[in-house]
Amino acid sequence: MREREVIERLRRIATAPEARGLLDDVAVLDGLVITHDSIAEGVHFLPGDPPASVGWKLVTVNLSDLAAKGATPAGALLSMTLSGDGAWESEFLTGIEHACESYGLSIIGGDTIALPGGSPRVFGLTAIGRGGANIPDRRGGQAGDCLWLVGTVGDAALGLSQLQADPKASGPLVDIYRRPIPQLGAGAVLGPHAHAMMDVSDGLLLDAQRMAGASGCAIALELERLPLSSAFVAERGGELDARLFAATGGDDYALLAALPASLDAATLSLPQGTRITRVGTMSAGEPRISLTWGGQAVEVPERLGFEHQGNHRSRISASPMADRP
Amino acid sequence: MREREVIERLRRIATAPEARGLLDDVAVLDGLVITHDSIAEGVHFLPGDPPASVGWKLVTVNLSDLAAKGATPAGALLSMTLSGDGAWESEFLTGIEHACESYGLSIIGGDTIALPGGSPRVFGLTAIGRGGANIPDRRGGQAGDCLWLVGTVGDAALGLSQLQADPKASGPLVDIYRRPIPQLGAGAVLGPHAHAMMDVSDGLLLDAQRMAGASGCAIALELERLPLSSAFVAERGGELDARLFAATGGDDYALLAALPASLDAATLSLPQGTRITRVGTMSAGEPRISLTWGGQAVEVPERLGFEHQGNHRSRISASPMADRP
Numbered sequence: 001m002r003e004r005e006v007i008e009r010l011r012r013i014a015t016a017p018e019a020r021g022l023l024d025d026v027a028v029l030d031g032l033v034i035t036h037d038s039i040a041e042g043v044h045f046l047p048g049d050p051p052a053s054v055g056w057k058l059v060t061v062n063l064s065d066l067a068a069k070g071a072t073p074a075g076a077l078l079s080m081t082l083s084g085d086g087a088w089e090s091e092f093l094t095g096i097e098h099a100c101e102s103y104g105l106s107i108i109g110g111d112t113i114a115l116p117g118g119s120p121r122v123f124g125l126t127a128i129g130r131g132g133a134n135i136p137d138r139r140g141g142q143a144g145d146c147l148w149l150v151g152t153v154g155d156a157a158l159g160l161s162q163l164q165a166d167p168k169a170s171g172p173l174v175d176i177y178r179r180p181i182p183q184l185g186a187g188a189v190l191g192p193h194a195h196a197m198m199d200v201s202d203g204l205l206l207d208a209q210r211m212a213g214a215s216g217c218a219i220a221l222e223l224e225r226l227p228l229s230s231a232f233v234a235e236r237g238g239e240l241d242a243r244l245f246a247a248t249g250g251d252d253y254a255l256l257a258a259l260p261a262s263l264d265a266a267t268l269s270l271p272q273g274t275r276i277t278r279v280g281t282m283s284a285g286e287p288r289i290s291l292t293w294g295g296q297a298v299e300v301p302e303r304l305g306f307e308h309q310g311n312h313r314s315r316i317s318a319s320p321m322a323d324r325p
Numbered sequence: 326m327r328e329r330e331v332i333e334r335l336r337r338i339a340t341a342p343e344a345r346g347l348l349d350d351v352a353v354l355d356g357l358v359i360t361h362d363s364i365a366e367g368v369h370f371l372p373g374d375p376p377a378s379v380g381w382k383l384v385t386v387n388l389s390d391l392a393a394k395g396a397t398p399a400g401a402l403l404s405m406t407l408s409g410d411g412a413w414e415s416e417f418l419t420g421i422e423h424a425c426e427s428y429g430l431s432i433i434g435g436d437t438i439a440l441p442g443g444s445p446r447v448f449g450l451t452a453i454g455r456g457g458a459n460i461p462d463r464r465g466g467q468a469g470d471c472l473w474l475v476g477t478v479g480d481a482a483l484g485l486s487q488l489q490a491d492p493k494a495s496g497p498l499v500d501i502y503r504r505p506i507p508q509l510g511a512g513a514v515l516g517p518h519a520h521a522m523m524d525v526s527d528g529l530l531l532d533a534q535r536m537a538g539a540s541g542c543a544i545a546l547e548l549e550r551l552p553l554s555s556a557f558v559a560e561r562g563g564e565l566d567a568r569l570f571a572a573t574g575g576d577d578y579a580l581l582a583a584l585p586a587s588l589d590a591a592t593l594s595l596p597q598g599t600r601i602t603r604v605g606t607m608s609a610g611e612p613r614i615s616l617t618w619g620g621q622a623v624e625v626p627e628r629l630g631f632e633h634q635g636n637h638r639s640r641i642s643a644s645p646m647a648d649r650p
Contacts, residue, residue, distance in 0.1 A: 003407050005411065006405075006407060006414055006418070007437065009418055010418070010432060013418070013421070013422050013432050014433060015431070016431035016432075018400050018431060019400075019431065019432065019433040022434065027400060029357070029400050029433065029453060030355065030399075031355070032354070032355060032357065034400075034402065034433070034453070035434065036402040036404055036436055036449075038404045038438050040406075040438055040439075040441075041441075043438060043441065074354060075352060075354050075359075077352065077360075077361040077451060078335070079361055079449050080331075081365075082328050089331055090330075093331070093334055093335070093338070097338050106340070106341035106343060107335060107338050107339040107341075108339060108341055108344040108345075108359070109339075109347065109352035109360065111361055111362055111363055112332065113363050113365055113368060114328075114365075114368060115365050115444075115447070116365075116367040119365075119440075119445055120441055122440070124361075124363065124449050126359075126451040128354060130355070
C-alpha cells in the first residue's frame with residue numbers, strides 16, 4: 001500500500017461531512033476551520049536552514065490554509081520533537097512566536113516528544129480558525145466562473161533553486177521561499193464571494209488540477225496573465241519557459257479563487273497592496289487543466305507541481321498523482 | 326534549552342485563556358475540547374508491536390483526554406508517516422478505524438509525510454470533542470474535595486513488564502497495555518460535577534502531583550484504596566510494594582476526579598460496569614502528594630510515574646519534573 005492507496009483508504013474511512021471528502025485543505029467543525037501540516041528535516045526543510053525560518057514557515061503554511069477558507073486565526077496546537085542541546089529548538093520557537101504574533105494566532109496546546117538518536121526533527125501544527133458564513137470548498141467551482149490568483153507565483157521556487165545552487169544564497173526570492181506570507185486579509189474578503197478557494201502550495205498547475213478534479217469542471221489558464229514579481233522577472237524573465245517554471249514551482253502560498261464571472265475581484269476592498277489577477281476560467285468538461293500562451297494552446301507539462309523529494313509530501317486532502325491528466 | 330525550558334518557553338508564549346496555561350490536558354476553543362498527542366516508534370511503541378494495536382492506542386489515548394473533560398468525540402485529524410511497502414501502515418489504519426468506529430470518532434483531516442530512509446515512524450492525532458456546560462480543568466480542585474478514580478491502575482505497567490521479559494507474552498494485562506479503553510461514558514457523567522478532572526496516563530502519583538500543583542492544593546492518597554484488577558492481584562498481589570508499582574506505572578487511562586465531598590460518586594448513573602473508587606482527599610497546603618497505607622504515612626517514591634525512555638515524552642500541558650516534591 002503506497003501513498004495513493006493510503007489516501008484512498010483514509011478517504012473511505014473519512015465519510016463525515018466535516019471531512020469534506022478529504023478533498024479540501026481543511027476540515028470544518030461547528031464553524032471552526034481546522035488544518036494540520038507536518039514538516040520533517042531532510043524532507044521539507046534542510047538541517048542548514050535557519051531554525052527561525054522553519055518555525056515561521058510551519059505557522060504560515062498552516063495559516064495559508066485558513067486564508068484559503070476566509071477564516072480568522074484562532075488557535076494552534078504545536079507538536080515538536082526535542083533533540084540535542086535545544087539551541088536549534090530555541091531559535092525555532094522564536095520563529096513560531098514571531099509568526100503567531102504577526103497574525104494573531106495563539107498557541108493553545110500540543111505536545112513534545114523525543115525521537116531515537118539520529119532521527120530527523122519532525123514538527124506538526126494544527127491550526128484552527130473561525131470561518132465566516134461561507135467557507136469555500138475546493139469542490140464548489142462552477143462552469144462559467146473566473147479564476148483569480150492572489151499574490152505571485154514562482155518566487156519561492158526560484159529562491160529554492162538559488163539555494164540549491166549555493167546554500168549561502170540570499171535575497172528577496174530566498175526570503176520568500178523561507179518566509180511565506182499567508183494571504184489572510186485577502187482570503188477574508190474573498191471568502192463570502194468564492195465558489196471555490198484554495199491555497200497554491202504545491203504549484204499552480206497541480207493545485208488548479210486539484211480544484212478542477214474536486215469541482216468537476218475544466219480549467220483553462222492563460223499563462224501570459226500569470227502574476228510574476230519584479231524580482232522573478234529580473235532573474236528569469238517573463239517568457240513561456242519562465243512562466244511554466246513559475247506555474248509548476250510550488251511553495252507560493254498564493255490563493256486561487258473561483259468567483260462568479262459577474263464579479264470583478266479587483267473592485268473589492270482588498271488589503272492595501274494586494275495583487276489580484278484573473279488567470280483563467282472554469283467550464284463544463286473533463287476535469288483537467290488546459291493552457292494557452294497568447295491565445296495559442298500550450299502542452300500541459302508532465303510535472304504539474306513541486307513534489308517534495310519524490311512525491312512524498314501530501315495532505316490527506318489531496319492525492320498529488322491521482323487526478324493527473 | 327532542554328525539555329523543561331522548552332515547555333516553560335511555550336508557556337510564556339501560550340497566554341490565551343484557551344490554552345488553560347498549558348496546565349490542562351486540552352485546549353478549549355468555542356466549546357470544543359482539543360488535544361494532540363504524537364507517538365514515535367522506538368519511544369512510545371516498539372517495531373514489533375502489532376500495528377493495529379498502535380493505531381488503536383493512538384486514537385484511544387487522545388480520546389482519554391476528551392473523556393477527562395467530559396467531552397463527546399467529534400472529529401480527529403491524523404498525521405502519519407509512510408515508509409516501506411505500506412503493509413505495516415495498512416494494519417495500523419485498521420486499528421485506527423476500529424477505535425474510531427468503537428467510540429464514534431470521525432477522521433476529518435490530516436496529512437501524510439515520508440521521512441528520510443531509516444527514520445522511525447511518527448504519528449500524531451488531533452482529537453476534537455464537544456464539551457458540556459462544565460469542562461473541568463486540572464486547576465479547579467479545591468480543599469475539601471474527595472478524589473475519585475475511575476478504572477484500575479497498574480495493569481498496563483504490569484503488561485509492559487511482561488512484554489519486556491518476553492516479547493511474545495500475552496494475556497489480559499498485555500491486552501490492557503496495548504489496547505487502552507478511554508472512559509468516555511464515565512467522564513461525561515462526572516464532567517458536570519467535577520471541580521478538576523484529568524486522565525491518569527503517566528502514573529497515578531505523577532498525575533496526582535500535577536493536579537495538586539495545578540490546583541494549588543495538597544493531595545493525600547490512601548494506597549489501600551487503590552483499585553486493582555483481579556488479573557493484577559493474581560500476578561503481583563495487593564501489598565504495599567504492588568500498590569506502589571501500580572501507582573507509578575503509567576498507561577492506565579483511568580480518570581482522576583476531584584469532586585465535592587458532599588457527592589457520593591458511586592451513586593451517579595455511571596455506565597454499567599464502571600469501577601469508581603474514592604482514593605484520597607484534597608486539602609489546603611503545599612501542592613504536593615502524600616501517601617498512607619492503612620493509616621501509616623508512606624514515603625513518596627522518587628519516581629512518581631512512567632517516563633518514556635528518559636523522561637522524553639510529555640504533553641506541553643505538563644512538565645513531568647517541574648513540580649516534583
